[in-house]
Amino acid sequence: MSLLLGWHGTVVQSGSMEPHISAGDVVLAAAFGPDQKVPVGGVVEFTSSAEAEPSGVETTRLHRIVAESPDGTFVTAGDANAQADSTPLARGQITGQARLLVPSIGLPGLWLGLGNLPALALWSVLTLLAVVAALFGARPAEQAEQTDDGGTPPPAHRTESPGTKSQQAKANRNTSLRLRTGSALGVVAALAALVLAGAAVFSSAAFTASTANATNSFGAAADWNPPTVSLASPGATVKGTAALTADAADAESGLRSVTIEYQRAGASTWTVLCTPAAQPYTCSWNTTSVTDGSYSLRAVATDNAGLTATSALVETSVTNTFAVALADPGDILRGTVSLSTSLFNPPGPMSAVRVEYSVAGANKWNTLCVDLVAPYSCSWATGFFANGEYDLRAVAVSGVSSTYSETVTDVLVDNAAPTASMVDPGTPLSGTRTFAATASDAHSGIAQVQIQYARTGTSTWLPLCSADVDPYSCRFDTSALTSATASYSFRAVATDAAGNSTVSAAVTRTVDNTVSSVSVDDPGAYLTGAVSLNAAANSTAGVGSVRIQTAPAGTTTWTTRCTRAAAPFSCAWNTSTVPNGLYDFRAILTDGAGKETISGAVTGRRVDNTPPARNGRPGGQRFGRRREAGRRGHPELHLQPAGQPGNGHSGLGRRPAPGDGAAARRQRARPWPGQQR
Template structure:
């Protein structure tokens, strides 16, 4: 009996390991089993989705072409493979065919479609019910003469290259030109004219106002004029960003915070690099590269030779314009003395947080004490003392009242001498029970573009009184309006496009989401018809509320939507009008999207 029990434990543990590695629930049928007296353990024959790849049909196609996918499954085998297409301006994937056996192929009659760019993919399903989708491939359908403009960057500067291709010209010899127009004005002007193959041109944007423009290619052949699809909302940005190096102080020792202030009026800051150079050398080395605000980093000055240094910051915008800050000179790095600095614990502090400091001394470090004080005061209170590196402690922020706090570190070296760090200020302790936990988007059609079927889910850290979000709401499907505003309208810049939710009774009290990307044209607002539903999940071991917004049709300004090309993490700022089940208002602490950095929607 003991042997059988031990076998059961081993098999169960093995199944737990397999289960823990799975991304979701399987629809696989249980087909293998092991038994002993009084117990039965079963195992599925297939836990792995199939592999599938669609063969690209070529750069361009016409008439009827054969599309072929390769699909394999090493366990239960492939049940079928569906091949689909999506038009460049489409909102749904269209199934061409579903093949039940190899070769997984379709005859695609392109004569029934409009000429233009198409994406293709294949989805294979195995006999256990698992599915996998291939990477997409792109092709051009050209059953008639078609001119296609090459990819144009979202933001351009100086002289930028343009290219075009002409398909299915037959015996005709097209002449191509490139044109631009201020966005949405249809006021076209020539960039280059009378071009023969290969069709390329240099567009001098430095002569234009820093603004958004539409670009197209035009082909003339046999007395007929053909126009490409327009590359709309291309930002010409020839204005360099502004950047200022924050004085790091002197002398510098140990690990210190280096920071710069950077801003850009048009395309936005792409990165800020903080650099140092020995005094008089002019040879700068990068200390750190920061991609998001605040433009600061912690750097261990012990990696620099003691001496006199100059520091500066270099900011680069999304169009590629760069500015070098004025240098901050005559700053001494001296690591022969005791040094201590407080790490920044974050703007918002909730629950138990880690407070840490960096410290060094030639006399040795006897102890480092971390202290707190109400913001802007000098009433310092010890939080903890650590005698070994790394110097840190866990602090329960709920033991103090909500509010602003400053922190500092006090070093006592081996000789008994005390060194006190500069304080790090303006940290908001916020232990409001109800708060945002996460925000996530799900794409239904085109990555980086808001379209019908896309969804956005807000997750709280506990249960929400749904009537505080919208009067009388029970959580069932509720018709709402989603508003998407360009960041420039809100003073947040090109990549600060912001989403909020409204309904017939007013605003839905979810707050707003800064999408941190460029989804809508300059100074425009787009609205969607949408549906809101509530659900529950588990967050940090507690039952919590979710609110999912699913986009429907575009209600206004569909032409102002654009496709974001960069990955970013959304930031949700909840509304304090939301209430928990006890009527306590929600925290307004911002919540940054968790998980993998992506383009969203």
């Protein structure tokens, strides 16, 4: 079932969520999607980093999310733990949400993983005995053969001897034994595989709500969602009796209880103030029973399924006696800051009210503001102080008695700007590129680095991307800037946690997303005389010109044969002006922005302008051939090269034959077939 639902299981190693679950139980968790809401109050599976573990090893944990922090992280805790986990949980660490609990099934794997061999051996022996007893302990009696008295007699045509029946029964028993033995071995192998699988997947945490029964079957709980709860603020200060009101609800199993608790600032334990029984969940807090000072308040709701939820903390101060309070100006300050002091239950007019400061931890106090009158506020020009941490307090003087406020500690003053520089992204820029910057701050730290761009010649800077963790980089599609070619400037703006910012020097680079293509046509394998050279070209920036070039094959000595500014990109080339041989061809496109694109080369085309041969031989020579005597009445003739001495005929000669007379001379004078006299 878990595979069909896409769930995965882990064996729990510890009891940090007891009494709901014990070590050795198996928790099935569903995968946690990126768009899934984080279940505050629910149980999740997450990866605890090595830095957060005492062992220094990354661990899988199952704990409940009890609260969400303002910075987007979450607070986790085990139900059996008195305190919450010390390391906040980031959303990216969550790997699953607990859905189902199978009790005790992972104990053998846990024993094997922890090296508890005695317990594992005892379990193995008991399991093996149970398997053997189940498969071999009860053997059915052999069925007696029916006779004429009580059953159907055997067929008349079939007779079996006693020896044959005994052999058949023995064969049946052997077959049954083999089947039982195979089943036993299969069960043992399956159990061993289960133990090994359980030993490999552990989580060092626990679960919350369990479902189990004595017959080893299990089902999903009716309520997997915790209740909702919130606590109204009684005010920044309280005295006497203060009314505290909580709001809680659970739409599934209903609410079991709601408690309201308080904790003194700096303390580690919570004290239950009241447990209202029904709506409205309100109780009265007698603040005179506690000492004056700062307190945190919260409400905790538990539903009938055992799931709990905790409200966000509410801060207040108890001021039943004369008290002085200095408002917290913030953790990090820059520039001029307002400091506000409040007096509670003053015994009479104050002779002086002032604000003092000290270097953090030094306890050497100096006056910051003096002679304050209601509303007892002043401005602190932090720019005149060295960057660093300070402690602040307010003092009210009545006669010879001075009353001090609680100290606001470790207030960081940071008026120094961070440093930033732009990393050269390269040139030209096209497609999706990485833009990066470096930044540092010695005091409050870098809060964000934003990379900006502006088209050259303009003063309007626009955000390209931003990053708040190092490395300060991002990927950006430059085609969003321009589809052609243009010059842009890029810079980085770094801001620290105090709000100080600095702008890096700009880096100007060419952005070129022009798409151009050019090709040259194959003029043919053998070229002679005048041939046509043709090219094709196009560009998103427009075609400025196309040059068609040739070079002796294998060289880089390119010669432009023609240049065309518009289609058709073609021209005639007189090959007789170059030596015979092999040549390569290419075309070069210059687009509207002046960028050149070179085509692929057509290589190894032969130019041959050698004069044609006569009778198949160069130079026009004629070589004689013998003809049989008497063919068409001609005597045997020999042809000699033109111009060589013969018989006075231009190139025509014969060998004298005996008896050569007038008839032979007349025969020589006759023309060849088709030849005119």
